[in-house]
Amino acid sequence: MEVIKLVNIWYKYPGANDYALKNINLVFEDSKIYFINGPNGAGKTTLLLIIAGLIEPVRGEVIFRGKPLKQQLPIARRYFGLLFQNPEHMLFNPTVYDEIAYVLRQLNSDEEEIRERVHETIKCLGLEKTILNKYTYMLSYGEKKLVALAAILSYEPDILLLDEPFTNLSLKYLDKIKKIISNYKSNGKTVIVAGHEQEFQHEEIDEIILLENGEVIDHIVYSGS
């Protein structure tokens, strides 16, 4: 079932000469994993920001569950979870526990429920409980990435948007994240991953969208998905 539809999307950063996205038309469905591939500067991050409603297209429309996304903001934000390329841009709470609990607290869950969710989430990522009391600024880059991801997974968004999630992570965590992604798909959710490399095997994903210079230059839909 269609979850997000991008209709004739154009985007130009303020002051930029060229469009970062040009005439993008794509449909994202539930229970599917999408891989946005393309070289540096192709427009992958910009596309994720548009989908999440964090920037508005200069032309075109993002349709979320059949209606324009912009009419559903800010409430619709709780359905999106965007992992930024640089985790430094996401961590703003003093401790790891507070960081992972942050959105749950915004959603008015009770503290006992929050504690359970926080512990479940770090277990699912294979992180030690001791990390919860650490200060986020003291973590390694890879740990920051995992904590930023945990903070998103804790509120179980319906659409998971991951910008280069595998860079600077050891193999152990890479496998964990792949498992989480595939569980997300099994639970009927949508996962959109941006990356440079061909980080997935074909059997792990449903569609590859190749971007170059702000345009979709190839779109591969694997059969049987």
Ligand SMILES: Nc1ncnc2c1ncn2[C@@H]1O[C@H](COP(=O)(O)OP(=O)(O)OP(=O)(O)O)[C@@H](O)[C@H]1O
């Ligand atoms: N804040 C900004 N202001 C002006 N131009 C920008 C800004 N952010 C990105 N751009 C430009 O928009 C284009 C698309 O950038 P984007 O970050 O979406 O590409 P990307 O495919 O994610 O690249 P990378 O793989 O290097 O992260 C690039 O030409 C980039 O220079």
